[in-house]
Amino acid sequence: MPIATAELHCFLSDLLGNGGVIDAPSEFPRYTNDWAGDKRGDPWMVARPSTTEQVAEIVTFCHRHQIPMVAQGGHSGLVGGAQPDPEHRELLISLERLNKIRAIDPINFSMSVDSGCILQNVKDAAEETDCYFPLALGAQGSCQIGGNVSTNAGGLNVLRYGMMRQLVLGLEVVLPDGRIWNGMQALHKDNRGYDLKQLFIGAEGTLGIVTGAMLKLVPRPQTSRTALIAVPDIGSVLALYAQARRSCCDLLSAFELIPRVCMELAFEAAPDLPDPLGDAHPIYVLLEVSASGPVDIDAMIEHLFETGAEKGHVLDGVLASSETQAAQLWQIRESMLEGQQMRGEHLRTDISLPISALTAFCEAAHQAMLQRSPETQVLMYGHIGDGNLHFNLLPPATLGLEAKKALLHELEEVLFELVDTHHGSISAEHGIGRVKQAPYLAGLSLVEHELLEGIKRLIDPGEIMNAGRILPRHA
Structure with missing residues (x-):
């Protein structure tokens, strides 16, 4: 049933105490602007739980009253996945206070953490026990483990250690109806049927809110x-x-x-x-x-x-x-x-290709950009060892802002067509969110689309959890 703002605020204040709720618009920018400074919309209010149980109570309340939610970590993403929807009023659930390192087992090479732990803090804690958590990102001083899990983060060391999927042994997740799934196993081998944790890794918060993670460690490099x-x-x-x-x-x-x-x-x-x-x-x-x-x-x-x-x-x-x-x-x-950021409006991509196809792709992409906009500057760099290429574009400085956006959109479409031609992916690590939803959906087969929609309907039939990210909102 519909709920008034005052009733939601009263519930959250009673549950979370002082500092647990933010409803002043003057304090929203911290939660609405991503790393690049882009903003989508404002939240209804911001809830800041500090325990898994509090997250579960909030989600249960939202499920009962059909309140849309968006979960947020260190808001360092680039595809609009954790920013409030500008067209639908959403409760933003920030995991920043859920930041405890629960346990480290240097014999088992595993670490149990809250999802709001900052990546750099996790890496530092691992090294104190002569272990190493190998995920390495430019944003590691601010990004959080829950966001790393939800976006299947990659970074600089994928070549040797793999992406987040290879670094997670278990998860704790609050489901869209408020139930807690405790999958915090510390097993390096577990072949008991479906691997449920993989559903939530890379799901961008659309199937549940990750509140804890059992991470895989490796020996610290000497x-x-x-x-x-x-x-x-x-x-x-x-x-x-x-x-x-x-x-x-x-x-x-x-x-x-x-x-x-x-x-x-x-x-x-x-x-x-x-x-x-x-x-x-x-x-x-x-x-x-x-x-x-x-x-x-x-x-x-x-x-x-x-x-x-x-x-x-x-x-x-x-x-x-x-x-x-x-x-x-x-x-x-x-x-x-x-x-790049200092140059203003530009196109950021995180495509991936078979490594053996990179030479042909780069030549074709450079030529295509040159034909359509000779003055656009191509910035092509990336993690060659895993086929991840950032093919970014700086538009001509003489163009106005709207003209730059239109040109970059046109060039992105051409680029993504070439990615498809060379059997690549439009997202190697940033995810889909809302920014890449249209080209992502256009590239899905009918079977893939039906499977994805079926999973979403099964776990979140009311579409109240990060709705409109990855898949379109239907209500």
């Missing part, structure tokens, strides 16, 4: 080396990657493509960053190799340099000689994102 290598072209990048997988065995944890144009953006955003190599080169590879045992990593990388140079794939390179120098190399990778 040695880590970072290198920046200049290469002539994309073909050489892929050849060098194949050689790196062989020369560095399974110790290769990151292999990043950075074109010179992106490096220049990094220097704009962080003028104090040194240019690592004396001369400018068209393309660079940033790689990291790490080991937890007595392994001669330097010899591996030096062999890679030598072999690559002999074959013409390596033009120049530097192996970081200190943690400070390694941090500076990685700072280039992070600062170029800030440089």
